[in-house]
Amino acid sequence: MTSPEAKGPKVPPSYPPRTPPPQKKPVEPPRPQPATKSADGMPVRTRPRMVVRNRRTAAHPFRADAWAPAKAVRQVLETVRGWGYPALDEEDLASAVRLLVTSAVADGGKRLSVHLGDQDRKVLVAVLSHTTGAPDHIVLGTVALLATVDSVGTDTGEDGRRMWAVLDGEPRRRPVRHAAAVSG
Incomplete structure (x- = not known):
């Protein structure tokens, strides 16, 4: 009796061997972890994450494109109006948001986010570009x-550049100037 392999000439199969399908999404390499020590052995200070607690907050993500500043202004004004700041100068708020978002778009990333917070009748506007960029002191x-801007600032970390402005929601008292009586 002969074995089944010895029955005749060996014929290759008429179909290709089955291969696994390609991955739908490429494997993402692990994110780099911040170094705890520099090359000379000194500890490295890492930037603390921005934490806003015990107050109203809102976050608005956007694609970093030419339309982002206008969209951001519209959504920020709608959010802050809902919080009830009747004395806040909306033109200053719109200008601050427009300038900060335009600067974040210029960083060249794919996305950005605008974060709002309020406390003691002040409004915090923080814009994260999610990519590193040079500080733009002209914009700040x-x-x-x-x-109505009380303070501004910027810093850069592993999650990108962060710029912020704090606006006063209360009207400022401006000195009243009286016209001097002119006698003729």
């Missing part, structure tokens, strides 16, 4: 010149 100086 322009935002700082707005009448």
Whole structure:
């Protein structure tokens, strides 16, 4: 009796061997962990994550495109109006958001996010570009010149550049100037 392999000439199969399908999404490499020590052995300070607690907050994510500043202004104004700031100068808020978002778009990332918070009748506007970019002191100086802006700032970390402005929601008392009586 002969074995089944010895019955005749060996013929290759008429179909290709089955191969596994390609992956739908490529495997993402692990994210880099921040170093705890530098090359010279000194500990490295890591930037703390931004934490806003015990107050109203809102977050608005956007694609970093040419339309992001207008969309951000519209959504931020709607959110802050819902919080009830009747004395807040909406023109200053819109200008601050527009300038900060435009600067974040210029960083060249794919996305950005606008985070809002309020406390003690002040509104925090923080814009994260989610990519590293150089600090733009011209933009920060322009935002700082707005009448209702109390403070501005920026820093850069592993999650990207963060810029913020704090706006005063209460009306400021401006000195009243009286015209001197002119006698003729």
